[in-house]
Amino acid sequence: MKKIFLICLLLAAGTAMRAQDETLKSYLNRCVSEQQSGFLVMAKLMQATGLCDSVDAIRDNVYENLYQRGIITYKYDSSSYGTSYSPEHRYFGFTLFAEPDTFWETALGKSARDITPADVQAYIMSLDYDAGTNDSQYDAPQNALFRFVSYHLLPTKLPANRLVLHVNELGYNASNPSKLGIPVMEFYTTMGERRLLKTYESQQSGGVCLNRFPEFDNSRQGSGMEISCDPDKQGVRVDTQNAITLINAILYPIDGLLTYDIPVQQNLGRSRLRFDLASLFPELTNNSKRLNADYYRYVLLPFQSDGYNYLDGVWAVPGTVFTYISGYNRNWPNYQGDEFVIEGLFDLTMQLPPVPVSGEYELRISSSASSGRSIAQIYLGDDRQNLKPLGLPIDFSKSLIEPTFYYENDTEDDEFNALTDLGMRQHGIMKSPKGVVVSGRSIRDNTNIFRRILTRQTFEAGKTYYLRFKNAIASANKSIQIDYIELCPAAVYDNSYVPEDIW
Numbered sequence: 001m002k003k004i005f006l007i008c009l010l011l012a013a014g015t016a017m018r019a020q021d022e023t024l025k026s027y028l029n030r031c032v033s034e035q036q037s038g039f040l041v042m043a044k045l046m047q048a049t050g051l052c053d054s055v056d057a058i059r060d061n062v063y064e065n066l067y068q069r070g071i072i073t074y075k076y077d078s079s080s081y082g083t084s085y086s087p088e089h090r091y092f093g094f095t096l097f098a099e100p101d102t103f104w105e106t107a108l109g110k111s112a113r114d115i116t117p118a119d120v121q122a123y124i125m126s127l128d129y130d131a132g133t134n135d136s137q138y139d140a141p142q143n144a145l146f147r148f149v150s151y152h153l154l155p156t157k158l159p160a161n162r163l164v165l166h167v168n169e170l171g172y173n174a175s176n177p178s179k180l181g182i183p184v185m186e187f188y189t190t191m192g193e194r195r196l197l198k199t200y201e202s203q204q205s206g207g208v209c210l211n212r213f214p215e216f217d218n219s220r221q222g223s224g225m226e227i228s229c230d231p232d233k234q235g236v237r238v239d240t241q242n243a244i245t246l247i248n249a250i251l252y253p254i255d256g257l258l259t260y261d262i263p264v265q266q267n268l269g270r271s272r273l274r275f276d277l278a279s280l281f282p283e284l285t286n287n288s289k290r291l292n293a294d295y296y297r298y299v300l301l302p303f304q305s306d307g308y309n310y311l312d313g314v315w316a317v318p319g320t321v322f323t324y325i326s327g328y329n330r331n332w333p334n335y336q337g338d339e340f341v342i343e344g345l346f347d348l349t350m351q352l353p354p355v356p357v358s359g360e361y362e363l364r365i366s367s368s369a370s371s372g373r374s375i376a377q378i379y380l381g382d383d384r385q386n387l388k389p390l391g392l393p394i395d396f397s398k399s400l401i402e403p404t405f406y407y408e409n410d411t412e413d414d415e416f417n418a419l420t421d422l423g424m425r426q427h428g429i430m431k432s433p434k435g436v437v438v439s440g441r442s443i444r445d446n447t448n449i450f451r452r453i454l455t456r457q458t459f460e461a462g463k464t465y466y467l468r469f470k471n472a473i474a475s476a477n478k479s480i481q482i483d484y485i486e487l488c489p490a491a492v493y494d495n496s497y498v499p500e501d502i503w
Contacts (some may be wrong), residue, residue, distance in 0.1 A: 024249035025056035039251065040112040040118065048117040049146045050139035051153065051375040054191065058248045060090035066308065073302045076321055078343060078478055079115075080372050084298030090310060093157025093286035094249040096190075096375045097124075097238065097258055098211060107149075107257075107325075111465040113339040121145045129223065130259040139287055141193060149193025151260045156282040157249055161241035163208045164201045165276075165291065167336045168433045170224055170442070181298045182224035182435050182503070183216070187273050187353065188282075194354045194464065196268055200235065202226040205284040207277050209235035210258055218501035220414045224435050233267065265461075269357035274433075274501065280353060282309050284324060291326050291338055301323040313351035315384070319476065320346040333443040335366065335436050335484045342469055345477040349384060349468040355459045355487055362456050362493050363467075365488040366432065369450040374478035378454055379468035390454050393472040396480045400447035405429050418499070428453040435503040444502065451486065459487070 014142045022030070029052065030044035032034065046052045066072045075085045079151035108119055117138055124131050124144050132144035140146060164184045166172050171181025183202035190197050200212040204226045211236030238366035239253040284290040289299050301310050301322045309315065316322060319343040328339035328388045342348055355361060363380065367373075379387035383426060400407040406423040408416075425432060430451035432443040443449060459465060469480065 004429065020245060020247070023058060024096060024246050025052045025055045027244070027246055027251075028052055029053075035113055037101050038113055038456065039098050039100060039253075041101050041104040042096070042149075044115070045117055045120060045145065045149045046096075048138040049143070049149050051146075051149055051192070052294075055094045055096070055153070055249060057092040060092065062308065063090035063310065067302070068410045071304065073300065076300050076323070077321070078298075078321070078341075078479075080343070080479060081298055081323065082326070082343060083319075084300040086288065086300045086302045087283075087287050087310065089287060091286050093155070093282065094156040095153045095156055095253045095290070095377075096249060097236075097254050098251055099257060100219050103255075106341060117145055120148075124148050124259070127259065127261065128366065129259070131224065131259075138323050147193060149258055151190050151195060153191040154188050154197065154260055154282075156189055157286050157299065158285065159250065160208075160243060162285060162290075163199045163238060163240070165336055166201075167291065168207070168436055168438055170437050172191065178186055183226050184215075186279055187275055196354060196356050197356055198235075198268065198271075199238075203480055204229070205235075206237060208238045208240060210238060210254065211235045211264050213271070215350070216501070216503070218503045220417065220502060224503050232263065233437070239486065243327065253260050258301075265356045269355075269359065269489055271489075271493045272492050273353070273355075274484055275353055275486070276333070276338070276340055276484045277340050277482055278336070278349070280313070283311055289324060289326070291327050291328065291336065293326075293328050299326075312350065315350075317349040319344045320348050322346075322348060333368075333438045333446045334376070334451050335433070335434075335443075340482045341479050342376075342482070344476045345471050345474075346480075347468070347470045349379075349387070349466050352465045352467055352485070353487070354459055355489075357489075358460045359458065360456060360490040360494075361459045362486070362488045362490075363454045363459075364430065364451045364488065365454060366449065366451050366483040366485070367396055368481045368483070369397055369446065373395055373397040373474040377470045377472045378478050379470070380455060380465065382460075382463045384466045387466060387468050400429070400431070400450050407431075410445065418442045421433050421502070425453065431502070449483065456490075 002343045028043040028046050031040050038469040072086055075083055077083050090342045104115055105112055107382040108115055121144055125134050132147040133142050134144055138145045143246050164186055169181045169184050180203045185198055185200040188197050198211050199208055201208045213233040214229035215227050217223045236254045236258050242253050278284050278290045303309050303316045324339045325339050327334055375393050375395045377393040380390050381387040408420040410417050432450055434442050434444045436443045
């Protein structure tokens, strides 16, 4: 028995070593060629949809060549922030959430070896939601199987401790990370059709879950904690203990069916969507720059006149300097601690994440005020070459204590505080979230960092929108800082029954 046990251990170790030396594509192809159980069904689906070919890249050789030839700007000396350096590499990464073979065998009543892509597509179509076209063109973007599988894929290699980020939320202490504070969540854009996937963790969730939608104690004097979760909103739990780590990806088993069905879309459409700006750029995580404790230098995100950009979904003209700062050990009053700075004679456009359902949303940004900030004109639209200005230019140097912002400190009187918030909102201003705590103090009380409501307008699901920041003054020595953005549906901010919470 001992001999058999040792052989099993050696075989398992050999499999793990092989996986670490493989890309996600080669691992999935091997699962099929060797009929290896575990994720054989998902491997077949990835092959049938052609998505295997999308998860084979390891490193961007174009960037490597430009960097080594000195065409990529190596560093930038800022009069305000010091020296920032361009990344030496540009690695790709992926995350695949996969129903294990045991799930499919139970659902379909067949062995994993016998289950076909057609079987899975028929099962998906039986769920009675708008899954996509029901035909055998599995590699077509509108095909039901393609849409189903691509919703399991992120263009970011997310280790277990990055599925959600515990940084400075109320109740969390990095010296005792096993004790969680208030719930944390992230909204990622999936591969294929751009759709939102929510990662979430709380004291009650039993680990990281996908698309969990609980109720919170989020009144003004509440705890901010999860208090209940309906059975149909529990979400799908991620098994971080049995993840498979590959050269360019991580594959996580999940304990249920992951779909972008109507209830998920509706629940996302009733949620305030807060995106740390770093979450929009997979390159930062794939290249170990996001919140890296060992890499706290300023990261220069280069742009080239020939059209090559380090970040996908960002465009800028020459003279723009775009820098990421992890904020490690800086104790800055930022959501998740980090921030971005746009400097120079800047003109920068970025792609926004998608909305889950069509409707009216508020688009907000969080930024900090200081005397070194610039004035910027902001634009928005779905035609990147023809964006419309959002009102007048914004002076980013003004803090909340400006008389025109109608700011008042919170008091013990919740009605007074609510009226203050309402008065500020009428002037396009909101305090920072209560649930972010720095040096024992909520950043809601900080008058230098706050949210600006850029617009209230209709956003359509399925459309891509772009946000542009253009320097409105002649000086290249001033900057603007961006911490996070929010897309908040009218169901949240204009709800007469349950006012938007301050968390």
